[in-house]
Amino acid sequence: MGQKxxxxxxxxxxxxxxxxxxxxxxNNVVQTRLHIVEFRGFERFIQGRxxxxxxxxxxxxxxxxxxxxxxxxxxxxDVIVGAGPDGLTPTGEKMRRLMHYGQMxxxxxxxxxxxxxxxxxxxxDARPExxxxxxxxxxxxxxxxxxxxMRKFGQEIIRATAxxxxxxxxxxxxxxxxxxxxxxxxxxxxxxxxxNIDKMIEWSKDALNLFKGYHNENRELxxxxxxxxxxxxxxxxxDGALDFYHGVIRAVDEKGDKxxxxxxxxxxxxxxxxxxxxxxxxxxxxxxxxxxxxxWYRVGPLARLNTCDFIPSPLAQKEFEEFKAYTNGKPNxxxxxxxxxxxxxxxxxAEVMKDLLNDADLxxxxxxxxxxxxxxxxxVLEETRGTLFHHYRSEKNDLISMCNLIVSTTNNxxxxxxxxxxxxDAMISGQKSIREGMLNAVEVAIRAYDPCLSxxxxxxxxxxxxxxxxxxxxxxLDQKTN
Amino acid sequence: xxxxxxxxxxxxxxxxxxxxxxxxxxxxxxxxxxxxxxMDFDTNYQLNxxxxxxxxxxxxxxxxxxxxxxxxxxxxxxVKPNQKTExxxxxxxxxxxxxxxxxxxxxxxxxxxxxxxxxxxxxxxSLTAIGKDNLxxxxxxxxxxxxxxxxxxxxxxxxxxxxxxxxxF
Numbered sequence: 001m002g003q004k005x006x007x008x009x010x011x012x013x014x015x016x017x018x019x020x021x022x023x024x025x026x027n028n029v030v031q032t033r034l035h036i037v038e039f040r041g042f043e044r045f046i047q048g049r050x051x052x053x054x055x056x057x058x059x060x061x062x063x064x065x066x067x068x069x070x071x072x073x074x075x076x077x078d079v080i081v082g083a084g085p086d087g088l089t090p091t092g093e094k095m096r097r098l099m100h101y102g103q104m105x106x107x108x109x110x111x112x113x114x115x116x117x118x119x120x121x122x123x124x125d126a127r128p129e130x131x132x133x134x135x136x137x138x139x140x141x142x143x144x145x146x147x148x149x150m151r152k153f154g155q156e157i158i159r160a161t162a163x164x165x166x167x168x169x170x171x172x173x174x175x176x177x178x179x180x181x182x183x184x185x186x187x188x189x190x191x192x193x194x195x196n197i198d199k200m201i202e203w204s205k206d207a208l209n210l211f212k213g214y215h216n217e218n219r220e221l222x223x224x225x226x227x228x229x230x231x232x233x234x235x236x237x238x239d240g241a242l243d244f245y246h247g248v249i250r251a252v253d254e255k256g257d258k259x260x261x262x263x264x265x266x267x268x269x270x271x272x273x274x275x276x277x278x279x280x281x282x283x284x285x286x287x288x289x290x291x292x293x294x295x296w297y298r299v300g301p302l303a304r305l306n307t308c309d310f311i312p313s314p315l316a317q318k319e320f321e322e323f324k325a326y327t328n329g330k331p332n333x334x335x336x337x338x339x340x341x342x343x344x345x346x347x348x349x350a351e352v353m354k355d356l357l358n359d360a361d362l363x364x365x366x367x368x369x370x371x372x373x374x375x376x377x378x379x380v381l382e383e384t385r386g387t388l389f390h391h392y393r394s395e396k397n398d399l400i401s402m403c404n405l406i407v408s409t410t411n412n413x414x415x416x417x418x419x420x421x422x423x424x425d426a427m428i429s430g431q432k433s434i435r436e437g438m439l440n441a442v443e444v445a446i447r448a449y450d451p452c453l454s455x456x457x458x459x460x461x462x463x464x465x466x467x468x469x470x471x472x473x474x475x476x477l478d479q480k481t482n
Numbered sequence: 483x484x485x486x487x488x489x490x491x492x493x494x495x496x497x498x499x500x501x502x503x504x505x506x507x508x509x510x511x512x513x514x515x516x517x518x519x520x521m522d523f524d525t526n527y528q529l530n531x532x533x534x535x536x537x538x539x540x541x542x543x544x545x546x547x548x549x550x551x552x553x554x555x556x557x558x559x560x561v562k563p564n565q566k567t568e569x570x571x572x573x574x575x576x577x578x579x580x581x582x583x584x585x586x587x588x589x590x591x592x593x594x595x596x597x598x599x600x601x602x603x604x605x606x607x608s609l610t611a612i613g614k615d616n617l618x619x620x621x622x623x624x625x626x627x628x629x630x631x632x633x634x635x636x637x638x639x640x641x642x643x644x645x646x647x648x649x650x651f
Contacts, residue, residue, distance in 0.1 A: 045605045060495025060605050066527065114531055133531065134565045134578070137585035145586055152532040165526050166494060166503065 019442055021424050029429045032421045034413075034446065043403040051077055051394040052173050054403075058390070059167050067103040067158055067168065068383035071096055072390040074171035075246075075379030079266070080394055082371025083174035085246065085379075091364030092175030097245050098356045099161035099170055100381065104244055105200070105349040106154020107384040108301075108342050111450050112207055113147025116339055120214045124444050131440070143210070146194075146203045153188075153200050157353065160184045175368035182363060189357050197354045201315070204347040208319060211343050226335035226419040226445040229254035231287065231296065232303035233411070235382050236262065240309030242320075242348065244382040250307045251287060251297060256331050259287055265380040268389060274406065284413050285406055296414035299386025300449060301341035306331040313355070316348035335419050338448040385450050386411050409451045419445040484541040484633045487591075488624075489524045489533070492548050498600025498613035501620075502546035505598060508621045513628075520632065529574045534582040542592045542635060544624070545576045548613075549597035556620040560642045561593040592635055594642065596620055 022031040046057055054073040059066035074096070078084025088096070118131040121140060129135075137144040155165065160180060162168025170176055188197055215222045233251040237243035249268065251260035260271055274283040275292045286295030297303070305324075311317045323344060326332070332341075356362065379390040386408035393402035423445045490506030492499040503525045510523040524536065529545070537543045545561070563584045564577035574582075576595050584590045598620045602610045609617065627634040 042605065057495070060493060064527070110531065129565070132565070134581055134585055137582055141586060144582075148531050148535050148586065151530065152535060155532060 019420060019446070021420075021428060021442070023428075027429070029421070029424045032417070032424045034417050034420050043405060046400050046403045049400055050398050051080055051392060051400050052398070054390075054392060054400065055171050055173070056167055056169060065103070065107065065383060065385075067099060067162060068381065068388055069390070070162065070168055071100055071171055071245075072379045072381050072383075072388050073392070074173060075381060076377040076390045076392050077173035078175075078369075078379070079377030080374050080392065081173040082373050083369035084377070085266070087369050087371060088175055089364070089366040089369050090361040091179055092367055092369060093245075094356055094359060094361050095161055095176040095179060095367075096171055098180070098353060098362065099158060099168075100245050101349045101352045101356070102154045102157025102161065104154075104384055105346060105353065106151045106158070108346040108349065109147060109150035109154065109207075111384070112211075112339065112343060112346070113144065113150070115447055115450075117143065117147070117210075119440075119444055120211070124440055128440070146206070149194050150200060150203055153195055153197075156195075157188065160188075172368065174370055177367065179364055179367065180357075180362040185357055185362065188353075197350065197357060201347065201350045201354065204343070204350045205315065208340075208343040208347060211339055215340065222336045223334050225441075226422045226448065227333055228335075228418050228422055229333045230298045230415055230418070231259060231290070232306040232331055233260070233287075233297040233299055234304040234307045234387055235265070235380060236308045237312070238262070241312045242304060242308040242310070242316075242345075243312075244345075244349070246381065249380070249387075252307055252331060254331055254333060256306075256329075259289065265389075266378045268378060268380065268391075272406070274410075282410055282413050283406075285411050286414075297411070298415045299408055299411040300338060300384075301345050302332060302335075302338045303386065304382060305341045305344065311344070311348050313348050313351035315351055316344050319344045319347060335422075335445060335448045338450075342450075383408055385409055409449075412449045412451065416446055416449050416451060419448070483520045485539070486521045486542045486544070486633070487524060487537060487540040488521060488544050488546065489526075489529075489537075490546040491526050491528050493527050495605060495607055497602045497604055497606045497608065498610055499548050499603050500607075500609060501548040501598040501600050501613055501617055502596075504609070504617055505546040505596065505620055505624070508617075509624060512625055518628070518632075521628070529576060529579050531574070531579075531582060533574070533579050534586055537579065537591055537593070538583050538587040538589060540591045542594075542633065544594045544596060544638075546596040546598065546620070548600035548603075550600065551597060553597060553599050555616040556596060556598045556623070558623075558638060558641050559595050559597065560639065561595050563590060594638055596624065 020033050021029060024030050042058070042060070046054060049057060054077060055070050058069040058073045075084060078088065113136070114133045117136055118133065121136060122130050133144060158168065159165055162170035163178060170178060190196060193199060231251055231253050233249065235243060235247035236250045237247045248262040249260055249265050249271070250258065250262050252258055263271060271288055272285055273288050274285050276283055284292070284296065286292050287297060288295065305320065311320045323332070323340060375395045376393045381388055388408050389404070389406040391404040392400055394400050420442055423441050427441050488506050488509045490502035490504065492502045494500035494503050506523050506525050513521045561576045561580055563581035564575070565581050576593065580590050580593055599612070599616045600610070601612050627637055631637060
């Protein structure tokens with residue numbers, strides 16, 4: 001009897017997600033799908049609101065990565081108020097960069113310590129009650145404390161730059177509404193050990209070495225697990241450097257040949273389309289020049305290190321050279337190497353934060369730039385999970401008449417589906433029974449992309465964990481609820 | 483003096499999801515007016531691993547959150563460490579945070595969760611009428627508890643276990 005195995009929602013992935021794996025009568029995988037319940041109401045909700053409200057309103061969209069939405073919206077509105085995308089004051093741009101790199105640092109650290117380290121330390125076949133941060137805390141207490149403190153450091157950077165943890169107001173159209181006081185700067189630079197930037201750099205290197213040690217001992221697993229060729233897309237700085245906050249769009253194919261040659265993201269719609277599929281609420285972005293079949297691409301840490309030419313900070317650049325040498329300078333298409341790339345980015349974020357904290361421009365008083373007002377703007381940045389697009393139009397009475405968002409997880413929709421299929425084929429096909437370790441392997445493949453599936457609300461009593469098993473006629477065979 | 487933390491969480495841009503955050507805000511204003519020094523306040527969209535460090539520095543923690551459980555208006559429950567695996571990455575339950583606190587720092591505070599009934603969670607910034615009423619009741623309850631006692635652990639414990647029925651302050 002054929003079966004449809006449903007994992008709902010995916011454990012330790014943000015928000016809702018459901019995986020269905022269709023088996024035939026011989027337990028061979030015939031189809032896999034990652035279903036994501038994406039919240040799409042925001043684009044309509046924001047229409048009719050004054051444009052200057054957008055950087056705060058977008059934080060309603062997601063309680064998990066509000067800083068990224070806050071900054072992407074502000075970047076789009078920089079264009080509308082005539083200040084952007086390259087015209088911010090030094091203080092305005094550097095404060096935003098500090099906020100963004102703090103966000104990247106804390107989010108990457110959380111992903112590694114809370115989500116990935118249990119798999120690395122205990123193995124992906126370990127029982128579920130073993131693979132969590134509590135067990136890491138018990139057996140590797142120092143490591144877990146580092147994760148907590150790195151997350152806290154990044155959160156404090158956000159608080160200092162955005163003004164507050166909830167609904168931050170730091171970024172405004174054309175700039176920023178506060179600078180960093182010398183007292184705030186000293187807290188991060190000279191803070192009591194371990195809450196200071198030098199310790200964050202040291203711990204970032206330690207985390208990277210932990211991954212590299214695991215890689216050395218598990219080379220075949222790390223190099224082959226959910227590996228598949230793909231295109232890669234990200235922002236890069238105009239000189240080709242890795243840049244999370246600003247740049248031009250570059251895309252390369254699996255061999256490293258450029259598909260998009262450093263284009264101005266104000267014109268992204270000329271190059272990127274979004275396909276709708278009947279079985280998913282989430283769209284499938286693609287490069288128009290290659291079409292829907294071949295134009296899908298990866299975004300995120302792996303893609304960024306595949307598209308950029310160098311990393312503009314010394315310690316991360318050294319790690320980048322080792323990373324690139326592993327694939328002889330060609331793009332790296334190994335999904336598990338996403339963790340390697342993410343930890344190099346974590347180190348880079350820490351180095352950039354140190355440089356910014358020691359930059360006197362952060363104590364400057366020229367916070368906002370102005371120019372000739374326009375009616376349309378696009379803001380793009382590289383957030384934790386990949387490239388994030390915000391696009392607004394405001395034609396009459398300063399009210400928003402159009403909004404289009406392409407969030408990072410949407411950009412990775414097709415790659416995540418590919419990853420699920422890869423793992424299902426390798427570990428589930430032909431098996432007579434489904435062990436928990438196999439299911440976790442599917443989740444490990446998805447988690448490598450750090451998807452954000454949040455709908456932002458989380459009221460008590462919602463979102464049970466449910467696993468359902470169906471036959472090919474959609475009859476429920478088994479169901480388990482967490 | 484015992485240190486107490488009131489920690490409300492939720493997304494204020496989603497109607498009644500703001501109930502926990504607003505409860506913490508109300509209590510903070512009340513404590514300022516009364517010049518109470520032993521209480522601290524915090525808010526965020528959700529709980530996470532760094533909150534294990536935060537709560538480790540207190541004797542008592544009261545989390546406040548919106549709830550869609552089948553309750554009339556609000557309820558208080560004790561929180562004990564629980565290792566139940568979370569299936570979301572960037573949001574943790576209070577009992578998981580408590581367990582992480584215990585694992586990392588070998589201690590944990592007396593902890594309670596104030597569940598405040600909400601009914602609507604759409605993209606609007608104001609509470610529903612029902613949410614407002616329930617917030618007022620929860621606020622009154624907590625304010626009265628701290629008016630009567632600077633460290634009302636016994637009172638809160640009785641309320642959680644239902645030993646006294648309705649608490650009369």
